[in-house]
Amino acid sequence: MNKAQQEAYLREYSQAKKEGKSFFPYAIYKDHIVAILAFGWIIGMAIWHKVEIGKPVYAATTDFVPRPEWYFFFLFELLKIFKGQNALMPVIMATFIVPNVLMVLLLLTPFIDRGPERRISRRPIALATAVVVFASLAWLTHKGATSEAPTGEGPAIQNLTPEAEAGYVLFQDNACLSCHKLGGSGGVLGPDLSNEGSKAHGVQWHIDHLKNPQAVSPGSAMPAYAGFTDEEYQNLGTFLDGLGTKWKAG
Ligand code: HEC
Structure with missing residues (x-):
């Protein structure tokens, strides 16, 4: 700012100060009008867009992405x-x-x-x-x-036996895909499971791994899935053990 600009500014400022309005009530009054308009706008948009309240919070969910x-x-x-x-x-x-x-x-x-x-x-x-x-x-x-x-929904898999089909439903319902890829889609925290069957671990290995990943895979970052029934473990283990060999994702 040069000298002339500075003087012009000070002149304008003192002029405005002389004629200006006080903070209370004028500025506060204006602030209120703007705040009410803003709230009105938000409420109006919410009504216009028919915003709905979501489902109640369920803290123990595992399939929410x-x-x-x-x-x-x-x-x-x-x-x-x-x-x-x-x-x-x-x-x-x-x-x-x-x-x-x-x-x-x-x-x-x-x-x-x-x-x-x-x-x-x-x-x-x-x-x-x-x-x-x-x-x-x-x-x-x-x-x-x-x-x-990423969604809980996995790719289509052909030739599943009824047992493996039930296992695949469990796989999708328990958000395994949030960490694992299957036929190209899914998370990256865990290994791609598209060809898991080729490792030929056997069903029992998978059941042990699900119940306590660290027991068979030391240092594993995978959470333990301890809450399934014996039948569910069997189904999920069967599904995993045939991936890429007996049935293919894609
Ligand atoms: C929080 C991320 C995460 C989730 C969720 C998860 N896993 Fe894993 N998973 C991992 C990681 C990390 C590994 C690699 C370490 C290991 O083998 O335990 C792994 C490994 C695996 C393996 C490969 C073991 C091997 O070495 O061949 C299988 C099979 C598996 N997970 C199945 C599942 C199934 C089934 C689910 C759902 C019920 C699931 N995972 C959920 C992180 C996850």
């Missing part, structure tokens, strides 16, 4: 970019390191950019940075919105 609200899709996608071997790394990178680095850069902006110019057209670096950040957010949000949500 969590998806964030749309305004967190960018973070959700960021997590996927950093997904590697380690389950913790994407969380640390995407929810702590990247946002905090950006936040610190934002706080440092007045110290980094000391130029007096305020017109955005004369500040190419600031403009480019803002465009890149917003474009990345928009792109990640779009990717998050259009990425296929």
Whole structure:
């Protein structure tokens, strides 16, 4: 700001202060009007879109695949970019390191950019940075919105025996797909099970593994499934033991 600009600003400011309105009641009155309009808008949209209250929370569910609200899709996608071997790394990178680095850069902006110019057209670096950040957010949000949500539903599998069919239903109902791939779809925390049968573990091995994964696979990160009946273990074990050999996903 040069001297003339500064004087002009101070002149305008003192003028406004002389003629201006007080905070109470004028500013508060205006704030209330805007707040009421905003609430009215939200209520109106909720009625217009016929928003429904979801199912009551059931904390013990195992087949719910969590998806964030749309305004967190960018973070959700960021997590996927950093997904590697380690389950913790994407969380640390995407929810702590990247946002905090950006936040610190934002706080440092007045110290980094000391130029007096305020017109955005004369500040190419600031403009480019803002465009890149917003474009990345928009792109990640779009990717998050259009990425296929993992569901409990698996691919079609041919030639299942009735026993294995019952096992496949259990497999889908217990969200095994949130960690395991089957014929191309599913999670990545555990190994792809499309050809599990070729390992020829045997049904009993699978039952032991399900009851206590760590007992047969030391250090396993798979949760134990201790609540099935003997028949259910048998069905699920039969299903797993034939995957890729007796029946194929795809
Ligand atoms: C939280 C993630 C997770 C879930 C949910 C999960 N698993 Fe696993 N699973 C793993 C991991 C990690 C491994 C690799 C370590 C191991 O073998 O135990 C694994 C391994 C396996 C193996 C391969 C064992 C081998 O070495 O051949 C089978 C079969 C299996 N899981 C079946 C299931 C079934 C069936 C379900 C659902 C009832 C299920 N998993 C649910 C994480 C998971």
